[in-house]
Structure formats: structure tokens, C-alpha cells
Amino acid sequence: MRPSPLHLPACRAAVGRAAAVTGTLALALPLASTVIEPGALLVLDHENTVDGGFDVGLVGADTVRLYAADGTTLIDELAWTEHAPATYIVVDGQIVASAEPTKGAPNSGPYVAPEVPGDHPDADAIDVTEVFSDGDDWVEVTNVSDREVDLSGWYLLDEKDIPNEVPAYVPDGTVLAPGESYVFTGMPYGLGRGDSARIFTPDGVLADGTTWPAGEHATPSWQRGTDGTFSMSRVATPGAPNALGDVPINETNSSGDDFVELKNLGDAPVDVSGYRVLDAEDDHVYVIPGGTVIAPGALLLITGDQLGYGLGDEGMVRLQDPSGALLGQLSWTAHVTRSFALCADGYLPSGAATPGAENDCGEPEEIVGQQLPTDGNLTVNDEADEWGEDLSGLDLQILEDGTQVLWGVNNDAGQISRLVQDETGIWQQSEGWPTGGKHTRFADGTGTPDGEGISFGLDGRVYVSAERDNDNSGVSRNTVLAFDPAAEGDTLTVVAEWNLTSLLPATGANGGMEAVEIVPASAFAELGADVPAAEAYAFVVLETTGDVYAVALQSGGEATLVATLASPLPGLMALDYDTASNTLWAFADEALEGRSVLYDLSAADPAAAPVVFERPDGMPANFANEGIALEPTDVCEDGVRQAWFSDDADTDGHALRGIGLIDENCDAAPAVPGGDEDDDEEEPAPSGNNRPDWAGPEGKGPEWKGPEGKGNQGKGQGLANGNGPDSNSGSAPGQNSGKAPEWAGQKGKGANGN
Secondary structure, three states: OOOOOEEOOOOEEEEOOOOOOOOOEEEEOOOOOOEEOOOOOOOOOOOOOOOOOOOOOOOOOEEEEEEOOOOOOEEEEEEEOOOOOOOEEEEOOEEEEEOOOOOOOOOOOEOOOOOOOOOOOOOOOEEEEEEEOOOOOEEEEEEOOOOOEEOOOOEEEOOOOOOOOOOEEOOOOOEEOOOOEEEEEOOOOOOOOOOEEEEEOOOOOEEEEEEOOOOOOOOOOEEEOOOOOEEEOOOOOOOOOOOOOOOOEEEEEOOOOOEEEEEOOOOOOEEOOOOEEEOOOOOOEEEOOOOOEEOOOOEEEEEHHHHOOOOOOOEEEEEEOOOOOEEEEEEEOOOOOOOEEEEOOEEEEOOEOOOOOOOEOOOOOOOOOEEEOEOOOOEEOOOOOOOOOOEEEEEEEEOOOOOEEEEEEEOOOOEEEEEEEOOOOOEEEOOOOOOOOEEEEOOOOOOOEEEEEEEEOOOOOEEEEEEEEHHHOOOOOOEEEEEOOOOOOOEEEOOEEEEOOOOOOOOOOOOOEEEEEEEOHHHHOOOOOOOOOOOEEEEEEEOOOOOEEEEEEOHHHOEEEEEEEOOOOOOOOEEEEEOOOOEEEEEOOHHHOOOEEEEEOOOOOOOOOOEEEEEEOOOOOOOOEEEEEEOOOOOOEOOEEEEEEEEOOOHHHOOEEEEEEEOOOOOOOOOOOOOOOOOOOOOOOOOOOOOOOOOEOOEOOOOOEEOOEEOOOOOOOOOHHHOOHHHOOOOOOOOOOOOEHHHEOOOOOHHHHO
């Protein structure tokens, strides 16, 4: 008998979980005559329905039923209990998963599972090590072998098997080194309470798996311990070694005042005697003293001084039990601005570092600075591999003939360099100065000052800021040291020291004084305090606070804190003062992405509104710039102010680079302290408690010549009250009478005392 076409006028399809039509969603077939020829197919989807479209959805456990036009006569139905991995088809009256979708074409046949081999050579190398199931689910697998494993094509399933679940596949080219982890995210299925996570080789061999307790989510995470057993963690650590036990790393900081903080998250006291805190080096070990017990909820702060080693910009902190078993590890690839803190979502950059106090997990205040325009001409200004790491502070000196001298200091070896440029623009050691510079010693001939900043003084001495003696590196010693650069030999010994440790906020041995800039006392005029007589006047900066401090360096090693310039940035590293514009520029390193702060010292309140700048345009990499030397604005030309930066990390084998900053003050007439620059009448030096700028190094200053004639010897009263060094009258070194900057002659710079 020949098959006949099937007429379906106004039939209805119903979707619903109930056996009766009541409560279902129904959609009518097209009203026009619908005919299905023998062997033909009719597809109902969003396109092939009445006006309004296929506006119902099919869910994981659902039913499709076909009714006659009367709405009560059931023609056929199909029910399932979970989503199909591809599609469902009917074979011999049974609903089964198809091998592949065949919409509008004959069915492909049922899914047939591939034959699974008995083993795989890498099946024993990969373990499931941590799982999170309560939200944005993830599963961590780790290479626990001593060989590399190619995970290309490996896949992850929950408790369901193919074809009832769509696997999450590892991308091709994923290779895990020994100990390395891969984290599955964005799986095509969700992980539920009491679920499983299983990792399979590409050919279907089960490598490993875990199931967490019924009725419970894996949160904070379900983690594998060192003995292979699983338990709920205190801290989720996707992609990092599991944090085991009740005492995890709670907060750490590697920029400035290094510290590591532990916290007891359990309900009972924990004796941490003998626990070990390490960085990436196995010989950098701090052992927690015996008798140390952390109460529930309490913190244990380990300072950088206690650690005895510094935490680097690309490093880690590891916590081990007394046997050396790893309990936790936190790694980073660059200094974080404030600290890494344990928060609800894991380890995150904190809103503020809070050593010894509860973590600040708020969003850090976003400070967006102005762009710092440059000429885009970034140059390399040293020989390859000349310095190695640790070149830190820089300062520029301009000789009477216009020659530029760049002073540098190394913060590890404690060496001072005097550099001049060759015809190619490379900074070379001056004649008579050894490669790497001259070593430095404290006044008693011992120690290695950790020189971080350097400044050529108005008195011809070189000043260095140090945060410690590297021969006693665990003890803070925030000090300003003066050296005589003309001293013979390859070692310079301190001729004067001002230990500011008790004068400034307390810091760790690696978070102290990063920069010093010697300035005329006139730079302190608007700081809102009397300026005492002193041998020298300096701005210094502390890495820990980021703030700038105005300090009078007095005779006999005494010092007075004149003012504090609060910083909008938490960690500054370098200073440069410009006399003509009376501005102080403070730069940060890569921890703050090379940003900077500019203080206008002529403002009524210089600290009130400093200008923040982003990293200079044209700096293509985030160099670890710890030193800055800028051309004075009364020297730079054509609107471009040359800047030199020292890269403490010696990136790509180079530590000195230059770039031109666009500065509207270039070519501008220099500012005149206290009067009209057109007035040629000599202004006497102030006396009393006014600004004492006019000290020669040892009594009467010599007559320093400006470019167009000899500057007159000063006729002021000397230092305030006659109490300065040698109570000398006379002009300051390099400072002619008149009213140009630094009291230079009208038509000359007075050679800055050189």
C-alpha cells in the first residue's frame, strides 16, 4: 500500500512537565494546510511557527507532546530528565542521545561511547588539587610528576558522563611543567552540592577525581592535602599551592617596608613555633621563635627586619611547617602598590597596607594623573651590562663652562660615580674614577652605606641618603651622609652625618630614605615654619610613607624637621629640585608605574595641591627607575628638558636612559627671589631667622665668576645669628651677587659653585 501524506491542520504542540495539558505552554502549527509527505520531516523552531514565533524554551527536565487540533487528543510525546549533550532521538521506542544533531535530516543514530584503553602514560601525573563550586566554578589540576605533561585535549567532567554532559576541554598546546597547575573556568556545566570533578585523558582514561560531601558546596574550596586527602579549605588559592591548616599567609608587602602577616582562622590556638617563612630562595629562611602561639582570630606580624631578607618585585612568600612541608605560598610578578591581602575573593591588592591590623579589602583610591609629555626620543645612555642591578640615585651638576656631570650611587655596593658624557651620549666614569665608582665608608672607616639617593651640594660636597648599613642590613639607619668628592683614593669616607632615624617616621630597614635633594634655604620659604641656621637644607623622601620631608642639617650632626609635604602617592623614590621655577619633582618606580608628583614651592601651601603625572610618554616599559636627574629650566632649550633615569633592575642590560620632557618653563626668564629682575641694585643677604643661604664650606666663600664677569663678594651678615659653620660672611659658592637664581649675576649663572 502506498504511503499517504499526513495532513496536520492547526495541530498543537505542547511543552510542559505535567502529564496533562493543564499548565503547559502550547503553540499552534501554521493555520494553512500543513502536509508532510511520506519520509519527509517537519521542523518546529523559532522560524516555522505561527506569528509570534517559538516563544517557549525547553529545559533540562521537560516534555514535548503533539496534540490534534482539538487540543485534547494526544498524538505523541517525548520526555527527558536532563539536557541532551547534542539532541535526543527515539530508537526502538526509547529516547537516547544522538551521535550528532541532524536538524531537518535523517537521524544520525545513537551516541556510542568510544572504547577506552586501559591506561595512559600520563594518567598518574595529573591530580585534581582544588575545586570551587559556589558561583563562578573552577577546578584546579596539577602536574604532580617530575616531567612535563601535554594536556592538549584532556577534558573535565562533573558527576555525569558523556553523552549526558558536555566536557570542558583543555586547549591545544597546554603543557604543564612539574608542579604547575591549570585551572578550568567557564565550564559548560555547573558544579553543585555534593558534586564531582574528574579529569580525563584525550582517549577517555580517568586520571583523577574527587567528590565533596553531599549537601555542601566546595567553598571556600575543596582542596587536596599533602597526604592526598581532601578537606574544605580556609582560603581558596586557584592556580597556586593550597593553603593548608588554620594559619594562612594573611597579608604581605614587598615594596617599601616589607612584612609578612599570618592569621589564625581556626577556632583553637595554634602553636607556630618552628614554622618557616621563605621567599623564592631556599636559603632565605625566617624561623618563628619557640613559644609563639596565635590565638583564634589573632595576627602574627613578621617585619622585614625580622625576616632578614628583602621581598623582591618578582617574588613569593612561602610558609612551611617545621618539617618543611608547604602550608601556603603567595607569588607575584611585580610589586603591588600597597600590599597583597587575604580577602573574601582570595588574595587581592589591598586598599591600604595594614600590618598588624585587620586587612583593608576596599578598592584602592584611584589616582589618575596628567599625562607627562615628552619628545618621544628615548635613549640608552650606558654601555651594555656596565652596571648590573642596584644603580639608584642620580643628580646633575653643571660646571662653569656648561659641562654636565651626572652623579650616581649604587645601593648595594655603596659606590659613588662621577659621570661625563662622551660624544655618543654615553655616560662614562670621569678621569681618575674607577669602574663602578668609588666605594664609601662611614666616618669610622667601616660599613657599606646603602646609598639610595645622591645630591651635589651648594658647598661642593656630595650628599647621599642611606636607609641602612648593608653590613648590618636588618637594622634601619635613615641617614644623610656628606662626602668630599675631591678626596684622593678609590674610597670616600663620610665627613658629616645626620642620622634622621628618630626624627622621621619609623620604617623597616628596606623601606626607609630613598632620596635626598640639597636645596637653598629659600626653597623652604613657604613651608610655614621658621628656618633655622644650618650647614645644608635638604628634602628627603621615605619609601614607606611616600611623603617628602624638609630637613635642616645643622652642625654637629643635629637636624630639624621643618615641614612634611604629604604625598598623594604611597611610595616615592627620587627627587629633583629646580631653582628657577622653585619646584620639587618626586618620582616613583615601577611599583607605581613610574608616576610622579610635582610640588610648587612658591605656592602659599606647597603641600596643598601637588600635581600628579602618569609615567612619561615614550617610556615603553615599566622600568624600575629609582633615580632622576633633570636639566634646570634655565638651561634647557626649545621647550625640551632633558631627563635621565636610573633603572635599578638594569632592564635588558642597561641602567641609564634619557628622554626629553616637554616643559613650558624651558627658555623662560629665571625667577628672581624677592624682587624685580630688572633692578640691578644688589640685595643684601638676610640675617637673623631669615633665609640663611650664604655659607661657604670653610669660612669665606671664594669669588665665583659668572659667565660675564666676576660676581661681587656678598655683603650680607652671614648665617643667622652668626651660628653657622665658621659663622662665615661672604657669598655662597657659585652664587654671585644680584638677583638671578641662586643669587647669580644678572647675566650669568655663577657656575653653581663649581
